[in-house]
Amino acid sequence: AQKVTQAQTEISVVEKEDVTLDCVYETRDTTYYLFWYKQPPSGELVFLIRRNSFDEQNEISGRYSWNFQKSTSSFNFTITASQVVDSAVYFCALRGGNNRKLIWGLGTSLAVNP
């Protein structure tokens, strides 16, 4: 069975703090894909990043970075020097092999306070 767990339901930080959103996944597929999406208060779902199972290289994009570790089945997302505009719900998702369906975590609601 496939599963995505985002243990943190809500996180509240003060602007400029660093924050890490956790994502733990379960899959028996040897090839799979992991995703992060952002849902700001306006409601749309915005794709942030995809990581392939065969590529464990961490990625940095501006203030965003992602740490993929197969050994712990985790794909964590760190925001450095958080800003109020980072306030959103963040979803982690998994897609296994040739399966087109996404398995979603329940999301982490991040509030960045000024």
Next chain:
Amino acid sequence: NAGVTQTPKFQVLKTGQSMTLQCAQDMNHEYMSWYRQDPGMGLRLIHYSVGAGITDQGEVPNGYNVSRSTTEDFPLRLLSAAPSQTSVYFCASMGSPGQSLEQYFGPGTRLTVT
């Protein structure tokens, strides 16, 4: 490219009424899907389609019908609306494996059934 479009953005229905939520994409994507999002429950897959003329059920299909007569359009029909169908509905599309591996979402339809 407009990406994925959904209409309407907001809708209020009375119990027992029927309606169709429209979804269209202009990216020539094979895969399209409908999700509903409810507080605390994340995104749940209603129906999906891997190409024109092919549809299948997701995890919460009851009360909904879909069809896929063209690659571009994937309407979702509520046969007899119930208050339990009050939710935000998202349509998504994804290309073939060589085209794209991530799903792109429409802006959502907020449906209230009274």
